[in-house]
Amino acid sequence: MKIVVLNGSPKGDLSVTMQYVAYLKKKFPEHTFETVNVAHEIKKIGKDSVYFAAILDRVRSADLVLWAFPLYVLLVPCQYKRFIELVFERGAQGAFAGKYAAALSTSIHYADMIAHNYIHAVSDDLGMKYLGAYSAEMDDLLDKGERERLETFASLTFAAVEKKIPVQRETAPLVPPSLAYVPGKGQASVQSGANKIVILTDDDGSSKNLTAMVARITTAFSGKAEVINLHNIDIKGPCLGCCRCAYDNTCVYTDGYVDFYRNRLATADILVFAGAVHDRYLSSTWKLFFDRSFFKGHTPGLGGKQIGFAIAGPLHQIPCLKEALVMWADSGRCNALFVTDEAATSGELDALLDTMAGKLVQGAEAGYTPPHLFYAVGGHKIFRDNIYGGMRFVFQADYRYYHEHKMFDFPQADLKTRLMNAVMMLLTKSKAVREKVYGDTKHHMIAPFAPVLKDG
Numbered sequence: 001m002k003i004v005v006l007n008g009s010p011k012g013d014l015s016v017t018m019q020y021v022a023y024l025k026k027k028f029p030e031h032t033f034e035t036v037n038v039a040h041e042i043k044k045i046g047k048d049s050v051y052f053a054a055i056l057d058r059v060r061s062a063d064l065v066l067w068a069f070p071l072y073v074l075l076v077p078c079q080y081k082r083f084i085e086l087v088f089e090r091g092a093q094g095a096f097a098g099k100y101a102a103a104l105s106t107s108i109h110y111a112d113m114i115a116h117n118y119i120h121a122v123s124d125d126l127g128m129k130y131l132g133a134y135s136a137e138m139d140d141l142l143d144k145g146e147r148e149r150l151e152t153f154a155s156l157t158f159a160a161v162e163k164k165i166p167v168q169r170e171t172a173p174l175v176p177p178s179l180a181y182v183p184g185k186g187q188a189s190v191q192s193g194a195n196k197i198v199i200l201t202d203d204d205g206s207s208k209n210l211t212a213m214v215a216r217i218t219t220a221f222s223g224k225a226e227v228i229n230l231h232n233i234d235i236k237g238p239c240l241g242c243c244r245c246a247y248d249n250t251c252v253y254t255d256g257y258v259d260f261y262r263n264r265l266a267t268a269d270i271l272v273f274a275g276a277v278h279d280r281y282l283s284s285t286w287k288l289f290f291d292r293s294f295f296k297g298h299t300p301g302l303g304g305k306q307i308g309f310a311i312a313g314p315l316h317q318i319p320c321l322k323e324a325l326v327m328w329a330d331s332g333r334c335n336a337l338f339v340t341d342e343a344a345t346s347g348e349l350d351a352l353l354d355t356m357a358g359k360l361v362q363g364a365e366a367g368y369t370p371p372h373l374f375y376a377v378g379g380h381k382i383f384r385d386n387i388y389g390g391m392r393f394v395f396q397a398d399y400r401y402y403h404e405h406k407m408f409d410f411p412q413a414d415l416k417t418r419l420m421n422a423v424m425m426l427l428t429k430s431k432a433v434r435e436k437v438y439g440d441t442k443h444h445m446i447a448p449f450a451p452v453l454k455d456g
Ligand SMILES: Cc1cc2nc3c(=O)[nH]c(=O)nc-3n(C[C@H](O)[C@H](O)[C@H](O)COP(=O)(O)O)c2cc1C
Pocket: 009, 010, 011, 014, 015, 016, 017, 018, 069, 070, 071, 072, 073, 074, 075, 106, 107, 108, 109, 110, 111, 112, 138, 239, 240, 241, 242, 243, 291, 294
């Protein structure tokens, strides 16, 4: 069987993910593996149509296409995203249609499911037969049990291809919103007070609705709302995954990104992120923005802000995109609001955008951010443990930040709770105490709230 591996790591062959592929090659010598470094070579692929066509030929010749990629900021790296865009933009879906597909990612398991859902949906859109994903933790290959698990996944996947099993499409084809949005003349005047408002967009004129939404939201505020177009920022290139920034948050690039992020975005009270749907995410330009923010490591970059997402496109049909944006906002403890052009009339969309503008200002005035969801709570524990543990000497900037902000909040350090547990576990060895404790758990659980609820 011929397996064509589409390598999503910007590091090319020197990639952690590719070590997993190398292991599969070693274990399955009866199969041929051909790797294309699509993320590493994305510039060439974009410019050289002959090279792009050669990649498509390799895909056409495959029995199985393996999407192999690292997780980058809740998805695949922007270079990989760009490759997927090129396939659709150049009408090259035919090379992929009918092929079996599987995914193999490496990560620290932070949002791996979002990236897999994205690749699954893209595979469906390409007419591929998606057989499933394998999410390896970066170091899994060092563990015998995990190596066996990977081999089992691979054998099951290869067997499915050999048997030519039928596969059901799981995601419905996207139906773009039908509204041709023309903003109304009446201008809403949301009193923006002293709040600094920035509208960040990747608008390149290809989505008329996006241009119109940016125009409407800009005029919704009584005060100045600065519009920044990502295409006008001096960004020399995408994140290379070199982790140079991990030592002291200094990016290896000396372009305008860090200055723009620190001095124009991080200083705002209200941010509106405006973009259009491209395949099952926003554009690769937006992804470039998110990936480059990794210079901040695992520390909050835009924490505490009011974020309005103004999206042109069928966001409500793309759970992986919504989840990626919600998770990003949740992890940064931002208050996120969403408006899309999935509205019946232009008047309705005017009202939705104006209302979002009003709510963003209200949120900023009240200093409101919602409590964390599972994403941030779970994510904190993943980062905390890794930064304290195996990632510490590389991610020294994160370590210092976590230390200074008391984010190494391990339960072992909570002496009061440890003492209480020790005493109670001893006492509950007695049947009488046990009956008292377990006989009335409802009251025991609410008893600590009594002082808070007392009058006066
Ligand atoms: C810019 C950047 C963003 C990352 N984002 C995530 C993430 O969102 N979730 C995660 O679990 N790991 C994340 N990682 C960790 C990588 O997924 C992990 O190191 C991976 O094994 C790298 O594979 P590669 O060497 O094949 O590129 C990120 C790493 C980098 C450099």
